[in-house]
């Protein structure tokens with residue numbers, strides 16, 4: 688029996704694998720109020736995100752569909768879990784936080800408790816070519832919530 692602390696990197700790696708194999712909220716959301724496509728031509732990831740925002744500006748439900756590599760799918764799946772229940776403005780700032788976190792060399796800031804699982808994406812910083820896979824869904828979230836009609840692209 689070992690009393691060693693679990694290796695957090697391993698836990699997060701498993702979380703990414705789990706979300707890529709069993710994506711949460713996968714499929715079309717019939718009564719969506721906001722949708723956006725995201726395309727990452729470098730990898731071939733194509734996602735469509737759906738959100739239903741209620742009259743008070745809260746994201747009631749989220750879903751996504753599409754195809755892509757494990758990182759892009761896991762990131763979209765984690766996104767739908769993280770932003771459901773958030774106010775639109777909070778979801779947008781969450782998107783900005785994650786994009787900054789993955790694309791700059793700045794030290795990690797703490798994440799709010801409900802975003803804790805998004806630390807699972809931190810590992811892609813070591814693989815610059817995969818960062819766009821991880822940020823794709825977040826670009827699409829931003830586009831959906833600002834009613835941007837152009838597909839979000841990582842290019």
Ligand code: ZN
Pocket residue numbers: 727730731732755756757758759819820
């Ligand atoms: Zn990809």
